[in-house]
Amino acid sequence: MTESLPRRAVLLRDHVREAAAELRPLGLELDRDPTAVDRRLDLAAVGLMRRCTIPMEYLSSPLRIGPYTYDMSSCLEHTITIEELSYGDAGFMLACPGPLMSGVAVGALGDDKQRHAYYERLSGPEPVWTFFGLTEPDKGSAAAELLTELTSDGDGFRLSGAKRYVGNAAFAQLGVVFCRRAPGPLGIEAVLVDTSDPGYRAELIPTVGMRGARISAMTLDGVRVEREQILGYDTLKPSRRGLVGAIRTLQRFRPVLAGTALGLTRAVLDHVRARRPTLAGDARHRLEDIQDRLDAARRHNYTIAAAIDAGTVRADRIAGIKTRAAELAETVTLAAADLLGPGALLDDPWLEKVYRDARAFEFMEGTGHIQRLAVFQGVAKGTFLQ
Ligand SMILES: Cc1cc2nc3c(=O)[nH]c(=O)nc-3n(C[C@H](O)[C@H](O)[C@H](O)COP(=O)(O)OP(=O)(O)OC[C@H]3O[C@@H](n4cnc5c(N)ncnc54)[C@H](O)[C@@H]3O)c2cc1C
Numbered sequence: 600m601t602e603s604l605p606r607r608a609v610l611l612r613d614h615v616r617e618a619a620a621e622l623r624p625l626g627l628e629l630d631r632d633p634t635a636v637d638r639r640l641d642l643a644a645v646g647l648m649r650r651c652t653i654p655m656e657y658l659s660s661p662l663r664i665g666p667y668t669y670d671m672s673s674c675l676e677h678t679i680t681i682e683e684l685s686y687g688d689a690g691f692m693l694a695c696p697g698p699l700m701s702g703v704a705v706g707a708l709g710d711d712k713q714r715h716a717y718y719e720r721l722s723g724p725e726p727v728w729t730f731f732g733l734t735e736p737d738k739g740s741a742a743a744e745l746l747t748e749l750t751s752d753g754d755g756f757r758l759s760g761a762k763r764y765v766g767n768a769a770f771a772q773l774g775v776v777f778c779r780r781a782p783g784p785l786g787i788e789a790v791l792v793d794t795s796d797p798g799y800r801a802e803l804i805p806t807v808g809m810r811g812a813r814i815s816a817m818t819l820d821g822v823r824v825e826r827e828q829i830l831g832y833d834t835l836k837p838s839r840r841g842l843v844g845a846i847r848t849l850q851r852f853r854p855v856l857a858g859t860a861l862g863l864t865r866a867v868l869d870h871v872r873a874r875r876p877t878l879a880g881d882a883r884h885r886l887e888d889i890q891d892r893l894d895a896a897r898r899h900n901y902t903i904a905a906a907i908d909a910g911t912v913r914a915d916r917i918a919g920i921k922t923r924a925a926e927l928a929e930t931v932t933l934a935a936a937d938l939l940g941p942g943a944l945l946d947d948p949w950l951e952k953v954y955r956d957a958r959a960f961e962f963m964e965g966t967g968h969i970q971r972l973a974v975f976q977g978v979a980k981g982t983f984l985q
Pocket residue numbers: 730731732733734735736738739740741763764765766809812814959962963964965966967968969
């Protein structure tokens with residue numbers, strides 16, 4: 600099904616697949632202890648997450664496979680990498696140091712100086728965890744109504760408010776906080792925040808699944824912000840900053856997140872087949888049906904990611920594939936628990952973990968309802984099926 604991928608993407612996929620093979624036991628460890636990743640920073644997969652998301656001019660040894668060099672500026676290659684790592688363990692991949700979503704926001708909004716300072720720090724000898732702080736306790740899906748305030752304070756600003764469900768925020772050194780400088784959607788700014796600054800606090804939120812995402816509750820109590828920390832302040836009009844960056848980041852990242860859900864789906868399918876190679880009749884048809892839907896979703900996701908690389912961002916299709924991928928991850932884990940028998944969730948720790956992990960995709964980067972609204976808008980405008 601992936602023959603249509605360019606050769607450099609196929610070589611990347613095979614390379615990442617090898618690195619992902621060792622992630623399953625570590626994913627289980629991380630499920631029990633959110634700091635377990637700190638002890639395994641030597642892993643090839645951790646190196647890949649770093650090398651694959653930092654622009655190559657900042658790396659002393661960028662990823663080279665055969666004649667090709669990679670830095671994940673391509674959405675397709677980023678999607679393939681994350682899908683393969685998630686086949687190993689989605690939670691472990693999310694717990695790794697590196698730019699993740701904050702890097703896309705800095706790329707979308709930051710000026711040259713801001714980008715340079717950000718990547719200089721990310722490419723230094725010490726591992727740096729980052730976060731992308733958008734969701735608030737009372738403003739999750741309604742992100743354009745966010746309340747975190749950026750107020751003037753002499754020659755700078757102060758940041759006050761609260762964020763919730765922000766991945767890695769309790770462990771990060773650096774991140775992007777979306778906040779309000781003026782009323783309305785165009786009054787939103789994106790600010791780079793150093794977590795060692797006075798007034799920043801974050802703590803881990805206990806979760807049922809996807810514990811590797813290490814989602815955290817954040818309090819910002821008058822954190823001092825210099826003008827240079829506001830992304831694009833000197834180069835972009837207010838109407839092209841803040842919210843535009845959040846939307847562009849989420850749209851660029853949704854195929855990547857869909858890849859995460861599809862990687863987990865594929866892992867569970869293979870797990871069931873390995874455990875029950877002789878499944879027949881309805882049970883076999885059920886797996887074949889999921890496999891067909893998975894193949895179609897992967898192809899579609901690669902097409903959407905390749906279109907983004909070519910400059911075509913279709914919000915309705917991006918929303919559609921994110922929803923479909925999240926649904927498939929739920930479907931396959933329910934089917935696995937069913938097909939492997941009543942004791943499977945007790946006897947099989949890996950299955951029990953991915954069964955819990957799969958529920959997170961519904962919420963990550965926008966819930967299914969919100970994505971369906973975007974699909975509906977495409978259908979209403981007549982663009983969705985074009
Ligand atoms: C594992 C994980 C990692 C995450 N990482 C991050 C992160 O790094 N950074 C970050 O900022 N956030 C992160 N999030 C938060 C995520 O983006 C939010 O959970 C999501 O946007 C939904 O917000 P909420 O949880 O407040 O739900 P709500 O918005 O309160 O929604 C509750 C329910 O109401 C429905 N609903 C809401 N509005 C509408 C509407 N207009 N029409 C129809 N139905 C509606 C929703 O579909 C949902 O079923 C993460 C979440 C998870 C689970």
